[in-house]
Amino acid sequence: MSTVADCKRSLEVEIPVEEVEKARQRVAESIRQKVRLPGFRPGKAPASMIASRYESDIRQEVLDQLLPVAFRARVEKEELRVVGQPNITELHFEKGEPIRFKADFEVAPEFEIGNYHGLPVKYEEPVVGDEEVANRLDDMRERKAEYVNLDPRPIEDKDHVVVLLKSVAGLAEPIEQDSTIEVGGGDTFPSFTEALIGAQPGDTKEAEVVYPEDYGEPKLAGKTVRFSLTPKVIQKKELPALDDEFARDLGDYQTLDELRDAVRKSIFHEKQHAAQQVAKEALIDRLVEANDFPIPETYVNRQIENQLTMQLRQVTGRDVDLSKLNLDWAKVKEKQRDPALRSVKASLLLEKVSDKEGIKATRDEVDREVQRIAQQEREPIPVTRAKLDKDGTLARFASHIQTEKTLQFLFEQAQKQV
Numbered sequence: 001m002s003t004v005a006d007c008k009r010s011l012e013v014e015i016p017v018e019e020v021e022k023a024r025q026r027v028a029e030s031i032r033q034k035v036r037l038p039g040f041r042p043g044k045a046p047a048s049m050i051a052s053r054y055e056s057d058i059r060q061e062v063l064d065q066l067l068p069v070a071f072r073a074r075v076e077k078e079e080l081r082v083v084g085q086p087n088i089t090e091l092h093f094e095k096g097e098p099i100r101f102k103a104d105f106e107v108a109p110e111f112e113i114g115n116y117h118g119l120p121v122k123y124e125e126p127v128v129g130d131e132e133v134a135n136r137l138d139d140m141r142e143r144k145a146e147y148v149n150l151d152p153r154p155i156e157d158k159d160h161v162v163v164l165l166k167s168v169a170g171l172a173e174p175i176e177q178d179s180t181i182e183v184g185g186g187d188t189f190p191s192f193t194e195a196l197i198g199a200q201p202g203d204t205k206e207a208e209v210v211y212p213e214d215y216g217e218p219k220l221a222g223k224t225v226r227f228s229l230t231p232k233v234i235q236k237k238e239l240p241a242l243d244d245e246f247a248r249d250l251g252d253y254q255t256l257d258e259l260r261d262a263v264r265k266s267i268f269h270e271k272q273h274a275a276q277q278v279a280k281e282a283l284i285d286r287l288v289e290a291n292d293f294p295i296p297e298t299y300v301n302r303q304i305e306n307q308l309t310m311q312l313r314q315v316t317g318r319d320v321d322l323s324k325l326n327l328d329w330a331k332v333k334e335k336q337r338d339p340a341l342r343s344v345k346a347s348l349l350l351e352k353v354s355d356k357e358g359i360k361a362t363r364d365e366v367d368r369e370v371q372r373i374a375q376q377e378r379e380p381i382p383v384t385r386a387k388l389d390k391d392g393t394l395a396r397f398a399s400h401i402q403t404e405k406t407l408q409f410l411f412e413q414a415q416k417q418v
Contacts, residue, residue: 006294007106009080012090015070015099020062027061028054063093071103081108084298111293113352116410119286123279123416126271128264136263137242140250147235152201155234157184161196162233168206170225178232195229204230280407283414287349288342295344303340304333347403354406361401369397 028050035054037045051058067088075082086105093099147160155161160182167175184193195205208226215221240246247259354360374384388394 007083007109007296009105009107011071011074011078011103011105013070013074013101013103015066017096017098019066020093020097020099023062023066024058027058027065031057059093063091063099066099067101070099074103075105082106083108083296106296106298108296109294109348111291111348111352113287113349113356114290116287116353117413119283119410119414120417121279121282121286121411121414122418123275123411123414124418126268126275128267128271132267133260133264136267137260140263141239141242141246144240144246144249146238146240148238150234150236153234154198154200155183155196155231157193157197159183159196160235160237161231162235163196164230164232166228166230168226168228170223171219173219175225175227180235181229192227192229196231199229199231201231201234204228276411279414279416280411283407283410284346284350287410288345291345291349293345293348295341295348299344300337300340301333303344304336307336307340307343308332350403350406353410354402357406357409359402359406359409361398361405365401366394366398369401370394 028047031054032045032047032050033043035045035050036042037049037053071086083106086103088101088103090100090102092101150159160180162178162180165175165177165179181192181196182188183196189207189209191207191209195207199205206226206228208224210224211220211222213222240249242256244255247253247256250259253259253262370385370388371381373388374381377384385394388397
């Protein structure tokens with residue numbers, strides 16, 4: 001089995017003494033023109049004094065100038081595709097001698113992909129049942145429901161009640177707000193339903209709620225809170241009739257049957273997309289398992305950082321600077337390594353398929369994404385394009401489109417098995 005070590009390379013590089021001396025003189029002269037020394041005008045201090053006083057600065061600047069150039073020239077000569085930054089060791093830099101150093105680095109993997117046409121994969125075209133269509137139509141009716149105020153009376157099961165809700169014990173920061181509660185509803189706490197049944201607007205009842213530890217609102221999670229509930233208005237939910245008029249109200253439909261057909265197609269496309277995504281992930285797994293080649297550690301570490309950044313963004317809702325977090329990187333890498341390695345291999349394999357098949361994102365496809373973002377941001381398209389191009393988003397759009405098209409190609413070529 002190939003390993004990360006297969007991507008590691010080392011080179012011993014030497015910079016001729018003539019180049020070193022020219023660089024040293026150039027740097028020393030640059031410093032002489034800038035610094036002010038007592039008794040000398042800028043640029044007039046003796047070169048020997050500059051060399052003596054600024055020896056450390058000159059040495060570092062010479063290294064900063066010469067090492068990258070020498071390393072780049074050597075790897076170009078060797079025709080190596082370097083990834084990441086080299087680690088410089090065994091540096092020899094003495095006056096009157098060539099600079100010699102050793103560079104340890106990684107290179108992009110060279111590999112040939114195995115057969116990717118006609119890969120077997122489990123897939124079955126989805127079927128949409130009448131009950132699914134009916135449930136979707138019911139959801140649409142629910143969204144169009146109207147709530148009609150009722151004359152004061154004792155509250156009954158399934159009533160919708162506007163309640164003044166106050167926390168009276170269990171919270172450091174009290175809650176006081178109007179809330180609409182469906183009595184006996186699936187999302188309603190049973191203690192609320194029990195307190196409200198039989199009450200009338202103006203009555204005040206109390207109910208206790210024990211919130212689970214994983215409750216969505218942090219200030220309530222794991223708390224036991226006692227509330228007072230004062231009903232204000234009783235409402236009845238009225239659903240629109242399921243008829244041609246309902247269909248016309250929803251859009252470009254003339255009859256209920258047209259709406260049903262549209263709903264069925266919509267559900268079918270949703271299920272088809274989900275089923276194809278599962279099949280495509282299975283195809284990626286097959287490619288990864290069937291193609292063994294070395295992966296640079298640089299790629300894996302970069303992917304781990306990307307994965308962690310996305311996870312933290314989902315939690316915090318903003319970008320996070322990983323360097324400012326007190327993370328145990330050894331544990332992070334151990335946990336994230338396998339999925340990162342799989343992602344990197346998949347990306348390289350899909351890129352290889354794209355190259356072989358000539359699959360690319362077209363200008364029109366990228367333009368549609370730019371137009372979508374411009375509409376969201378309510379700004380001119382050229383402004384959006386320039387901004388996305390500057391921060392690299394435009395290139396990521398193109399890469400994502402290319403990947404999706406390549407996956408679709410693999411799926412269309414695959415042997416579908418039920």
